[in-house]
Amino acid sequence: MGMPMQINLTPKRTKSLYPTDILFQTSYWGRVKSSLGFEAMAFDIESSGPRGDVLALVQPLGTDGKAVYIQQGPEYAPEKEEYGTFLEELSQAMLKHLGREISFIRYDLPWESQYAEEIKNNFLESYPEARLREMRMNMGTRSWNLRKASMDMTVASTMMVDIRGSDREILDRMKPKARYNIGLAKRKGVKVFRAEPDRLPEFYDLYRQTACRNGFAICNYKHFQALFNTHLNDPGNSELLFLLAAHNQEVLSGAIVAVSGKTALYLYGASSSEKRNYMAPYAMHFDAIKRAKSLGCTGYDMGAVCTSPDPEHPFYGLYRFKTGFGGKVQFRSGSWDYPLDENKYLAFTNSHNLSRSVIS
Numbered sequence: 001m002g003m004p005m006q007i008n009l010t011p012k013r014t015k016s017l018y019p020t021d022i023l024f025q026t027s028y029w030g031r032v033k034s035s036l037g038f039e040a041m042a043f044d045i046e047s048s049g050p051r052g053d054v055l056a057l058v059q060p061l062g063t064d065g066k067a068v069y070i071q072q073g074p075e076y077a078p079e080k081e082e083y084g085t086f087l088e089e090l091s092q093a094m095l096k097h098l099g100r101e102i103s104f105i106r107y108d109l110p111w112e113s114q115y116a117e118e119i120k121n122n123f124l125e126s127y128p129e130a131r132l133r134e135m136r137m138n139m140g141t142r143s144w145n146l147r148k149a150s151m152d153m154t155v156a157s158t159m160m161v162d163i164r165g166s167d168r169e170i171l172d173r174m175k176p177k178a179r180y181n182i183g184l185a186k187r188k189g190v191k192v193f194r195a196e197p198d199r200l201p202e203f204y205d206l207y208r209q210t211a212c213r214n215g216f217a218i219c220n221y222k223h224f225q226a227l228f229n230t231h232l233n234d235p236g237n238s239e240l241l242f243l244l245a246a247h248n249q250e251v252l253s254g255a256i257v258a259v260s261g262k263t264a265l266y267l268y269g270a271s272s273s274e275k276r277n278y279m280a281p282y283a284m285h286f287d288a289i290k291r292a293k294s295l296g297c298t299g300y301d302m303g304a305v306c307t308s309p310d311p312e313h314p315f316y317g318l319y320r321f322k323t324g325f326g327g328k329v330q331f332r333s334g335s336w337d338y339p340l341d342e343n344k345y346l347a348f349t350n351s352h353n354l355s356r357s358v359i360s
Helices: 027-034 080-098 116-120 130-137 167-172 176-188 197-214 221-233 280-294 316-323 342-359
Strands: 007-012 039-047 052-060 066-071 102-112 157-162 190-194 238-247 250-260 263-271 299-304 328-339
Touching: 007 080, 027 039, 027 052, 027 221, 039 080, 052 080, 066 080, 080 102, 080 130, 080 328, 102 342, 116 328, 167 280, 176 190, 176 280, 190 280, 197 221, 197 238, 197 250, 197 263, 221 238, 221 250, 238 280, 250 280, 263 280, 280 299, 299 316, 328 342
Parallel strands: 066 102, 263 299
Antiparallel strands: 007 039, 039 052, 052 066, 102 328, 157 299, 157 328, 190 238, 238 250, 250 263
16 A cells, blocks of 8 residues: 555635636535535645645534535546545545534545446446445545445536537537427527526426426425525626526426536526427527537536436436437546544434435
């Protein structure tokens, strides 16, 4: 075993976070989460490996202490064989600033999966089971304490669309059916427009219908309010695109797209069960892509997808829809826990898993 990676953390103001393409590591996102009851903290990272900074969100868990969530961070990754040792040292460095009441730290890693090449080359159909992933992640660590979270905070695999070039070049990279449906929506008279936040209740009603129809967990309405209220008061370097697609006066589809750096992230979407043959979601995404490109973006992140085109997968329909836009799947590492109080961590995870099973 080599020498442990040396990591030093220096607290900083969240407003001083470096510009980034990752929305969840911006000062804007820290303010959004602060308005929802989290404590946002930021640190500069100095190490013998990756440097940069990180946004950490602290949430009280009642009698189970506190949890620290790091969404899509840290941004810069070490070599794949050093993922575990880096996270172990980072956790211990962070503990010095966060206090002993922390039950666990959850990292939602934006780093490429250690299994990405095997999946891309069809040696694996998907990620291995958690036990095997934990063995590989913990290689070289001192405590073997990193656990694969039962649920990823944001996404483990995402669809990224290259939006460089002209509109024609972007369309040419799409699959023929997607191009056809974009044109069909236009011929049907579907119009996409940027909506004001006062139409958020209308979007949320459609969003709830979409979630129920597809079996997704839904976010509370106050989360959407926080997105727009925070942006209205202090947007920082981030931009929010609130888009609705309608036929005449009937809203058929909607999207909330956040722009950070050169990446536009499709945060939330909704679609009506009516007039599905009008292909409003296709028109909406192409409009979002064009708007993002005008803001200087080079990538359009369409969000979560399953790792393989298995028709039996419950989200295969989303995979087929999103791949139509010509994107590439990015295989990320997902969420990992570093428990600091084993009893409180187990109490939290057992309670969380039970609540999920009751809902489903």
